[in-house]
Amino acid sequence: xxxxxxxxxxxxxxxxxxxxxxxxxxxxxxxxxxxxxxxxxxxxxxxxxxxxxxxxxxxxxxxxxxxxxxxxxxxxxxxxxxxxxxxxxxxxxxxxxxxxxxxxxxxxxxxxxxxxxxxxxxxxxxxxxxxxxxxxxxxxxxxxxxxxxxxxxxxxxxxxxxxxxxxxxxxxxxxxxxxxxxxxxxxxxxxxxxxxxxxxxxxxxxxxxxxxxxxxxxxxxxxxxxxxxxxxxxxxxxxxxxxx
Numbered sequence: 324x325x326x327x328x329x330x331x332x333x334x335x336x337x338x339x340x341x342x343x344x345x346x347x348x349x350x351x352x353x354x355x356x357x358x359x360x361x362x363x364x365x366x367x368x369x370x371x372x373x374x375x376x377x378x379x380x381x382x383x384x385x386x387x388x389x390x391x392x393x394x395x396x397x398x399x400x401x402x403x404x405x406x407x408x409x410x411x412x413x414x415x416x417x418x419x420x421x422x423x424x425x426x427x428x429x430x431x432x433x434x435x436x437x438x439x440x441x442x443x444x445x446x447x448x449x450x451x452x453x454x455x456x457x458x459x460x461x462x463x464x465x466x467x468x469x470x471x472x473x474x475x476x477x478x479x480x481x482x483x484x485x486x487x488x489x490x491x492x493x494x495x496x497x498x499x500x501x502x503x504x505x506x507x508x509x510x511x512x513x514x515x516x517x518x519x520x521x522x523x524x525x526x527x528x529x530x531x532x533x534x535x536x537x538x539x540x541x542x543x544x545x546x547x548x549x550x551x552x553x554x555x556x557x558x559x560x561x562x563x564x565x566x567x
Contacts, residue, residue: 330449335495337454338531340396340487345376350451351399354486357447361439369436370481371406372444373472374399387468388460388483397485398453402461402468403441405433407477407561424477425564430557437481448486454493458483465556476561496528497521 355372363369375381376399384402385394394400407424414421423429445455461468461483468480503517522536529535557563 335493336456337489338393339490341490344488346398354447358440358444361443363436364432373402389463397487399486401484403437411477454489456485
């Protein structure tokens with residue numbers, strides 16, 4: 324098989340790292356450069372990356388993200404932010420209004436740019452035999468994270484990425500059958516049987532979540548508004564000012 328495909332399909336999430344190990348600067352620079360090579364909407368590059376390596380600051384970030392200790396254990400914690408601050412400066416330079424970022428689509432643009440850059444960083448980090456795990460909890464206390472990182476208006480955190488030297492081996496978690504997520508020409512809704520089969524497949528790999536099925540887990544997760552303060556924080560950062 325193509326070695327790049329092999330590399331991509333070997334992805335795992337690691338939540339236990341060897342403490343007090345530092346990633347060589349050249350490797351971290353390469354990871355960031357790889358992230359920068361990702362495509363972005365209109366080449367706007369509406370993201371930035373903030374590296375947290377100071378031990379005390381990693382501990383604080385672990386707390387802000389919902390008490391996730393692997394953030395503190397990791398060699399570097401990268402915070403990927405959707406960033407329209409440079410766009411704001413460009414707009415001022417050319418007497419623009421920047422009104423488009425008040426529309427909800429700007430959030431999709433920023434999140435997409437972040438996601439593409441983050442995935443490139445993951446692939447690059449794994450090429451150095453480093454382990455990673457994405458942290459969505461960066462949005463749990465978004466206002467506090469914004470203050471902690473001194474984010475200006477028009478910028479908000481989307482995802483964090485722990486990078487470090489794995490302290491335990493992890494299995495590759497199975498994914499849905501291809502037929503459940505890949506369709507020809509039009510969307511196919513007849514996926515219930517595939518979901519049921521996947522429920523049985525994933526249970527042995529879900530000990531951290533209580534050995535529950537996929538359907539039970541996502542149903543419980545999306546049963547409540549898990550980060551209810553985000554909309555107000557985004558408005559304070561200059562987004563969602565138009566009616567949705």
